[in-house]
Amino acid sequence: MALDRWIALVLLSTCLLYGYVAWFTMDANLAPFMQRKPVWPSSFPKILSILGTALSLVILLGLEKGEQVIGEIDHRRLTDYKLGQAVLMLALMVAYALCLRPLGFLGSTTAFLVAGSFILGERRWHVMIPVSLLTAGTIWYLVQEILGIFLRPLPFFLGN
Amino acid sequence: MLEGILIGLQTALSVQNLAMVIGGCLIGTFIGMLPGLGPMSIIAIMIPIAISLGDPSAALILLAGVYYGAIFGGSTSSILLNAPGVAGTVASSFDGYPMAMQGKAGKALTIAAIASFAGGTVGAILLMIFAPMLSSVALLFHSAEYFGLMVVGLSAIAAFAGNGQVAKALLMTVLGLMMATVGLGSLFNMPRFTGGMMELQSGFGFVTLAMAMFALPEAIFLVLKPKNMGDSGGEIKDLRITRAEARAIAPVIGRQSVQGFFIGVLPGAGATIASFLGYAVERNIAPKHEQDEFGKGSIKGLAAPETANNAACTGSFVPLLTLGIPGSGTTAILLGALIALNVTPGPRLMIDEPQIFWAVIMSMFIGNFVLLILNLPLIPYIAKVLAIPRNYLIPFILFFTLMGAYIGQNNATELLLLVAFGVCGIALKFANFPLPPLLIGFILGGMMEDNFARSMQLYGGLSFIWERPMTLGLLIVAVLLVLLPGIRALRLRAKGV
Numbered sequence: 001m002a003l004d005r006w007i008a009l010v011l012l013s014t015c016l017l018y019g020y021v022a023w024f025t026m027d028a029n030l031a032p033f034m035q036r037k038p039v040w041p042s043s044f045p046k047i048l049s050i051l052g053t054a055l056s057l058v059i060l061l062g063l064e065k066g067e068q069v070i071g072e073i074d075h076r077r078l079t080d081y082k083l084g085q086a087v088l089m090l091a092l093m094v095a096y097a098l099c100l101r102p103l104g105f106l107g108s109t110t111a112f113l114v115a116g117s118f119i120l121g122e123r124r125w126h127v128m129i130p131v132s133l134l135t136a137g138t139i140w141y142l143v144q145e146i147l148g149i150f151l152r153p154l155p156f157f158l159g160n
Numbered sequence: 161m162l163e164g165i166l167i168g169l170q171t172a173l174s175v176q177n178l179a180m181v182i183g184g185c186l187i188g189t190f191i192g193m194l195p196g197l198g199p200m201s202i203i204a205i206m207i208p209i210a211i212s213l214g215d216p217s218a219a220l221i222l223l224a225g226v227y228y229g230a231i232f233g234g235s236t237s238s239i240l241l242n243a244p245g246v247a248g249t250v251a252s253s254f255d256g257y258p259m260a261m262q263g264k265a266g267k268a269l270t271i272a273a274i275a276s277f278a279g280g281t282v283g284a285i286l287l288m289i290f291a292p293m294l295s296s297v298a299l300l301f302h303s304a305e306y307f308g309l310m311v312v313g314l315s316a317i318a319a320f321a322g323n324g325q326v327a328k329a330l331l332m333t334v335l336g337l338m339m340a341t342v343g344l345g346s347l348f349n350m351p352r353f354t355g356g357m358m359e360l361q362s363g364f365g366f367v368t369l370a371m372a373m374f375a376l377p378e379a380i381f382l383v384l385k386p387k388n389m390g391d392s393g394g395e396i397k398d399l400r401i402t403r404a405e406a407r408a409i410a411p412v413i414g415r416q417s418v419q420g421f422f423i424g425v426l427p428g429a430g431a432t433i434a435s436f437l438g439y440a441v442e443r444n445i446a447p448k449h450e451q452d453e454f455g456k457g458s459i460k461g462l463a464a465p466e467t468a469n470n471a472a473c474t475g476s477f478v479p480l481l482t483l484g485i486p487g488s489g490t491t492a493i494l495l496g497a498l499i500a501l502n503v504t505p506g507p508r509l510m511i512d513e514p515q516i517f518w519a520v521i522m523s524m525f526i527g528n529f530v531l532l533i534l535n536l537p538l539i540p541y542i543a544k545v546l547a548i549p550r551n552y553l554i555p556f557i558l559f560f561t562l563m564g565a566y567i568g569q570n571n572a573t574e575l576l577l578l579v580a581f582g583v584c585g586i587a588l589k590f591a592n593f594p595l596p597p598l599l600i601g602f603i604l605g606g607m608m609e610d611n612f613a614r615s616m617q618l619y620g621g622l623s624f625i626w627e628r629p630m631t632l633g634l635l636i637v638a639v640l641l642v643l644l645p646g647i648r649a650l651r652l653r654a655k656g657v
Contacts, residue, residue, distance in 0.1 A: 096562060
């Protein structure tokens with residue numbers, strides 16, 4: 001089965017789950033005065049669940065005619081591309097999200113930028129480290145001092 | 161009117177106000193380039209500075225300059241990085257980014273600058289002429305008509321879909337609408353689809369979703385396929401547009417200046433709907449061979465949303481200045497600033513404080529001119545961002561993507577959501593599902609449901625559809641838009657093409 005049909009199957013399941021919540025659970029605790037209104041919080045989601053299910057089925061069953069188009073990257077030959085680097089970059093983003101608060105903005109950002117460049121093949125440490133430090137410092141100053149959005153600069157054990 | 165124009169010119173051309181408009185445009189352009197910081201955030205940040213000026217004309221001129229600059233700056237990041245920071249510039253990336261990837265970044269930015277200038281300037285002329293009249297037209301639109309207008313906007317998405325892609329585009333739209341229902345709805349004040357998670361009470365963040373659907377998959381594709389980087393490597397070979405290209409985009413700019421302005425006048429519509437509708441209309445009326453170029457680097461596909469979003473920004477000032485009703489989130493913030501300065505916008509503003517009304521309009525001309533003369537010479541330097549080596553550029557794009565999501569919500573969970581959505585975006589991109597419709601559905605979803613619910617409550621059911629002729633007309637247009645690709649395919653098949 002082609003990838004778009006697999007995705008349509010996932011989306012069909014999502015729409016059915018969404019529809020189940022909208023049709024069968026959402027109105028359970030609706031106040032009596034709300035029940036007398038012509039529109040309920042579940043009204044719009046109910047319409048969407050029907051539309052979503054129908055459209056997912058159209059794709060899943062291949063009812064719309066058209067030639068199969070391979071996107072920018074052929075997913076059937078993923079190993080021909082730099083798949084390892086891509087996965088590592090995504091993992092690095094997750095690590096950044098988890099470390100931002102405990103390690104502080106300056107340390108996490110510098111580490112993210114240096115590690116990102118390293119994963120992609122950069123080995124000029126004398127460029128990577130100063131550029132990353134400078135970027136982290138400048139962005140922190142702009143966001144915290146100019147825009148007034150709080151970003152803890154240092155790790156939690158060093159205070160605010 | 162002539163007297164008003166002269167008063168406005170006198171006020172707008174004072175040294176202080178000129179400095180405000182130039183400063184506002186510059187600040188807006190540079191901050192607007194950062195994904196995640198749209199006009200609303202920038203204007204909100206600038207309000208204390210504007211109020212501290214003490215002069216309502218100067219304050220409004222500064223904030224209007226920031227507004228225009230931010231929209232232009234947002235276009236720049238859309239075109240060069242495929243990272244639209246604001247909803248109004250999403251459509252600019254459809255053709256702007258492919259142009260940059262083909263080594264035509266300079267040309268794309270030039271077209272964006274000229275189209276923005278033309279859209280803003282024509283919009284200001286129309287504002288001057290039609291402001292009093294249009295305010296009464298805008299009042300005719302009730303929630304039923306807004307609902308109809310949004311259905312038209314979403315149906316126009318069929319225009320984004322290629323052959324055999326209509327169902328995918330529509331499914332993405334519905335998915336976007338579904339995502340918009342997550343959280344506390346403004347109308348019902350009841351958590352929906354949150355699964356009991358507090359983090360989802362305020363719904364998904366627009367910036368997070370925009371970054372996840374555009375910037376993140378694009379950056380990961382650049383990792384997967386390194387040669388995907390622009391052929392030019394950031395070298396701007398040619399900023400000029402040829403006479404033939406100018407002839408091709410001139411009618412687009414003309415049409416979209418007017419259409420964008422009128423859409424901007426409608427409260428709630430604004431630059432986003434204007435740019436998407438502008439793109440859809442131009443694609444649908446283009447000859448068949450040009451339609452295929454849309455989405456692959458068409459100059460018309462870039463000029464249309466760029467003109468329309470700037471014209472709509474100008475149009476959104478009509479309900480603000482003449483009725484005191486903000487037509488968009490950005491003008492709502494401007495309204496707050498005006499009230500803080502003891503100015504009450506409304507029908508009497510033109511009579512009681514003509515210097516403010518006309519100075520703002522005149523400053524729009526000056527602001528657009530300033531943006532053009534500042535940005536055209538800066539284009540080669542702005543586009544140098546593409547010359548940054550891949551090993552540095554990609555981590556930077558990913559970092560700004562993360563920062564955009566973080567700044568928007570100030571919540572580290574948002575970063576995990578960004579990565580999760582980003583992975584979904586990558587999978588959808590692999591399977592050739594169009595991603596822009598998802599974002600459009602998400603942006604319009606909240607407003608659409610509000611207007612739908614209000615209409616249902618007012619009419620006690622679905623009777624608003626046939627009881628309001630304008631709504632019925634709009635819904636018929638929407639159905640036709642959905643059916644149009646199918647009819648076109650049938651006709652081509654009948655002709656044996």
